[in-house]
Amino acid sequence: MSEVKRVAKLEIDGKTYELPMHSPTAGPDVIDIRKLYADAGVFTYDPGYTSTASCDSTITFIDGDKGELLHRGYPIDQLAEKSHYLEVCYLLLYGELPSPAQLEDFESRVTNHTMIHEQMHFLFRGFRRDAHPMAIMVGVVGALSAFYHDSTDIADPWQREVASIRLIAKMPTIAAMAFKYTIGQPFEYPRNDLDYASNFLRMCFAVPAENYVVNPILSRAMDRIFTLHADHEQNASTSTVRLASSSGANPFACVAAGIACLWGPAHGGANQACLEMLQEIGTPDRIPEYIARAKDKDDPFRLMGFGHRVYKNFDPRAKVMKQSADEVLELLGVENNPTLQVAKELERQALADPYFAEKKLFPNVDFYSGIILEAMGFPTSMFTPIFAVSRTIGWISQWKEMIADPQLKIGRPRQLYKGATLRDYVDIEKR
Numbered sequence: 001m002s003e004v005k006r007v008a009k010l011e012i013d014g015k016t017y018e019l020p021m022h023s024p025t026a027g028p029d030v031i032d033i034r035k036l037y038a039d040a041g042v043f044t045y046d047p048g049y050t051s052t053a054s055c056d057s058t059i060t061f062i063d064g065d066k067g068e069l070l071h072r073g074y075p076i077d078q079l080a081e082k083s084h085y086l087e088v089c090y091l092l093l094y095g096e097l098p099s100p101a102q103l104e105d106f107e108s109r110v111t112n113h114t115m116i117h118e119q120m121h122f123l124f125r126g127f128r129r130d131a132h133p134m135a136i137m138v139g140v141v142g143a144l145s146a147f148y149h150d151s152t153d154i155a156d157p158w159q160r161e162v163a164s165i166r167l168i169a170k171m172p173t174i175a176a177m178a179f180k181y182t183i184g185q186p187f188e189y190p191r192n193d194l195d196y197a198s199n200f201l202r203m204c205f206a207v208p209a210e211n212y213v214v215n216p217i218l219s220r221a222m223d224r225i226f227t228l229h230a231d232h233e234q235n236a237s238t239s240t241v242r243l244a245s246s247s248g249a250n251p252f253a254c255v256a257a258g259i260a261c262l263w264g265p266a267h268g269g270a271n272q273a274c275l276e277m278l279q280e281i282g283t284p285d286r287i288p289e290y291i292a293r294a295k296d297k298d299d300p301f302r303l304m305g306f307g308h309r310v311y312k313n314f315d316p317r318a319k320v321m322k323q324s325a326d327e328v329l330e331l332l333g334v335e336n337n338p339t340l341q342v343a344k345e346l347e348r349q350a351l352a353d354p355y356f357a358e359k360k361l362f363p364n365v366d367f368y369s370g371i372i373l374e375a376m377g378f379p380t381s382m383f384t385p386i387f388a389v390s391r392t393i394g395w396i397s398q399w400k401e402m403i404a405d406p407q408l409k410i411g412r413p414r415q416l417y418k419g420a421t422l423r424d425y426v427d428i429e430k431r
């Protein structure tokens with residue numbers, strides 16, 4: 001915790017309480033209310049945590065007004081352009097960019113854990129073929145704790161390290177198997193001579209009957225999508241992983257909880273919802289109708305891929321994603337993709353509309369990612385599983401940081417109770 005430089009004064013019923021304030025290395029100062037209940041007998045109220053810092057962290061920083069995202073201090077656009085996913089994983093997990101030898105060692109450790117226990121194949125076969133791949137992932141990732149007992153003791157730093165590597169390595173295999181299962185094709189085993197993104201594409205698109213050669217354009221685009229989604233400080237799924245882990249639960253179970261949270265359309269599920277919305281709009285002439293619906297208070301419809309709790313400016317990931325969509329579609333010879341045309345025109349019209357300007361609603365990471373994934377050949381149901389693969393490093397880096405924190409306490413929010421007060425039980429015959 002940072003040095004206390006200032007205090008905030010809170011007056012309740014004529015009595016003043018001094019609350020220490022902490023200055024972060026970046027971002028607004030934080031009022032420390034940990035002793036408030038003990039000293040003043042009151043709670044604070046902040047549903048949705050719009051003004052509450054739940055932890056201290058050194059991993060990721062977002063300046064929502066500037067539209068800036070830093071991982072360990074490095075801007076996301078530099079990482080997307082110059083780095084690659086496994087190097088970013090190393091950076092997030094260990095705090096610094098690796099030397100060439102450290103990177104080689106890390107990549108070889110990840111590569112050696114890409115297969116999953118053979119018996120886990122039977123688990124997949126227990127699901128219905130039409131299951132959503134996210135439903136399969138929630139179950140199978142949680143089940144890793146039933147297969148890898150030797151890395152579930154969170155008190156042992158070595159087991160924590162092995163669990164981290166296993167999760168990074170096995171997540172693409174599990175997501176690809178979920179995909180193969182739902183389309184009725186045989187599972188493809190991982191190939192350790194391929195890089196992380198190429199291996200994932202191969203496990204998704206290769207079939208035993210044919211030779212599959214990974215397209216380097218698609219592999220680079222896939223890697224960039226992984227990189228852009230790697231971490232995003234205390235978002236809903238990461239906070240879920242932290243909260244679940246605060247009880248001491250094993251990392252596989254906690255990451256399964258994170259996957260469940262990610263699935264919702266306000267979070268990771270927005271990429272699927274966004275592409276489906278763009279396809280439903282279909283042609284640019286229908287855009288005004290959808291913008292009008294998004295602005296209508298009586299219509300629950302929202303422009304998917306627009307708005308963010310933290311960014312009140314362009315999501316920096318959306319900028320890279322838009323550029324990537326242009327590049328990938330051009331290289332694939334489908335630059336006249338109608339969905340991309342609708343997306344660009346929708347972005348233009350929404351940004352010119354006072355409703356979106358006043359509420360500071362800009363395109364987020366999900367606005368363009370689906371267009372690239374669709375061009376690669378993925379169905380919309382695979383978009384959120386791909387987000388889950390990417391975000392696994394964020395979840396486990398934040399988990400690792402939390403477990404090593406001597407201040408760790410079980411997460412246990414309080415409430416503003418509005419229910420009945422004490423009353424006597426009424427026997428059923430008298431009700």
Ligand code: CMC
Nearest residue numbers: 265266267268270294302303304305306307308309359364
């Ligand atoms: N379309 C239309 N209006 C919107 C939108 C939108 N996409 N997003 C926010 N608003 C309006 C909202 O109606 C509210 O208006 P008012 O103040 O008049 O009630 C105002 O803007 C503030 O919205 P909020 O819901 O209070 O803001 P929030 O911080 O709780 O929600 C959000 C953030 C991302 C859930 C929301 O913007 C949203 O639902 N966006 C669409 C879903 C989406 O794209 N999610 C992906 C987020 S980025 C990736 C990720 O986190 O996984």
